[in-house]
Amino acid sequence: MMVRAKYAWAPAVLVCLSGCAEDELADLRSYVADVKARQKITIEPLPEIRTVSPFLFNPAGLHDPFKSIEKPDDAGTAAADNGIRPDLSRQKEQLESYELDTLRMVGTVRMSGIMWALVRAADGTIHRVRTGNHMGRNFGRITRISENGVELVEIVPDAQGGWLERITTMTLIEAGGDKK
Numbered sequence: 001m002m003v004r005a006k007y008a009w010a011p012a013v014l015v016c017l018s019g020c021a022e023d024e025l026a027d028l029r030s031y032v033a034d035v036k037a038r039q040k041i042t043i044e045p046l047p048e049i050r051t052v053s054p055f056l057f058n059p060a061g062l063h064d065p066f067k068s069i070e071k072p073d074d075a076g077t078a079a080a081d082n083g084i085r086p087d088l089s090r091q092k093e094q095l096e097s098y099e100l101d102t103l104r105m106v107g108t109v110r111m112s113g114i115m116w117a118l119v120r121a122a123d124g125t126i127h128r129v130r131t132g133n134h135m136g137r138n139f140g141r142i143t144r145i146s147e148n149g150v151e152l153v154e155i156v157p158d159a160q161g162g163w164l165e166r167i168t169t170m171t172l173i174e175a176g177g178d179k180k
Contacts, residue, residue, distance in 0.1 A: 085155070
């Protein structure tokens with residue numbers, strides 16, 4: 001008897017659940033009927049695809065976009081080659097990685113008859129240089145060292161695409177000062 005009482009409630013639950021399912025399905029059936037009753041619209045056909053005739057590009061006689069256009073000067077003459085140009089094949093020296101205005105001459109040393117200048121870089125390192133060494137980013141070459149300064153010849157670009165030499169002097173900074 002216990003077994004019958006245990007499962008006696010099952011048919012009642014099934015009847016309740018089927019009633020709930022019928023209510024939910026009734027809404028769905030009503031919506032589907034409404035959609036089917038609507039007037040059908042026609043969809044426009046896809047546009048016709050036109051074929052494009054191929055274009056053959058012939059670059060003969062046209063300017064190469066990867067080469068610069070040479071413009072004549074106002075006077076109608078090209079930039080004169082004065083023979084001045086930096087030696088790009090030369091291995092760069094350590095002080096050529098600094099801008100010249102960040103370098104400071106802090107002293108001189110004479111060893112074996114050769115005058116050396118002591119130059120402090122922006123990172124605080126002291127470098128010893130002599131005539132013929134290079135420093136600064138404009139291909140500066142040391143031409144003369146004195147007790148009071150270092151004279152350099154820099155090679156800088158000019159407005160016409162050539163190169164010019166420019167003489168620059170770096171003076172000894174005073175003790176406690178930081179002038180150039």
